[in-house]
Amino acid sequence: MATIPFEVLPVKDPAGATMAGANLVRWPAANSGFAAVTSADTCAPYLGGNYADKSMQVIGTLGTSWGVEGTNDPTLTAGSFVDLRDPQGSELTGITALDVRSILDNTYAIRPKTPVGGTASHTYLLLVQSPARRS
Numbered sequence: 001m002a003t004i005p006f007e008v009l010p011v012k013d014p015a016g017a018t019m020a021g022a023n024l025v026r027w028p029a030a031n032s033g034f035a036a037v038t039s040a041d042t043c044a045p046y047l048g049g050n051y052a053d054k055s056m057q058v059i060g061t062l063g064t065s066w067g068v069e070g071t072n073d074p075t076l077t078a079g080s081f082v083d084l085r086d087p088q089g090s091e092l093t094g095i096t097a098l099d100v101r102s103i104l105d106n107t108y109a110i111r112p113k114t115p116v117g118g119t120a121s122h123t124y125l126l127l128v129q130s131p132a133r134r135s
Contacts, residue, residue: 004043005029011127023051025126027112036060036121037114043124045076045109051128054103056092056112060122064115067093070107083113 007029011022027043028034037043048054049072056068069092073080083093084105092101093113103110112124 001040001042002034004034004037004041005032006044006046007032008046011129021131022127022129025128027124036123037112038121039064039115041114043111043114045071045081045111046126046128047109048126048128049106049108051130052106053127053129053131054106054110055100055127056103057100057125057127058095058098058112058122059125060098062096062098062122065094065096066115066122066124067091067095067113068101068103068110069093069113070105070110072108074108076109081109081111081113084110 004027006025006027009024010018011024013019025046027037058066068084069081070084071080083091084103085091087102087104
């Protein structure tokens with residue numbers, strides 16, 4: 001079982017300029033040596049509590065289900081991660097489609113919940129954004 005690192009990428013507008021207040025987080029990181037996340041892996045948590053808006057997408061070969069979990073425990077203890085919810089209040093666990101899901105809960109740390117069993121190989125993409133501030 002490996003801990004899969006993430007990378008944070010800037011979000012670009014159609015003209016190629018970086019959009020302020022938005023990042024794209026990808027598991028696995030491109031140069032990490034991992035081609036995809038498998039059912040035997042754990043994803044490293046991303047500390048994104050300062051971003052109000054979040055959505056997660058999974059791409060790849062879906063052999064089983066996936067989900068999103070988070071914690072407010074700053075020690076990031078493994079047992080402190082819980083399933084997060086979408087805006088309708090449904091837990092983001094057991095998702096059986098390649099899909100994009102909005103995330104309601106705003107936690108200190110967030111990470112993909114890797115599938116149990118199966119032969120899936122995934123890439124997870126988390127879009128985080130904070131509202132623009134005007135001076």
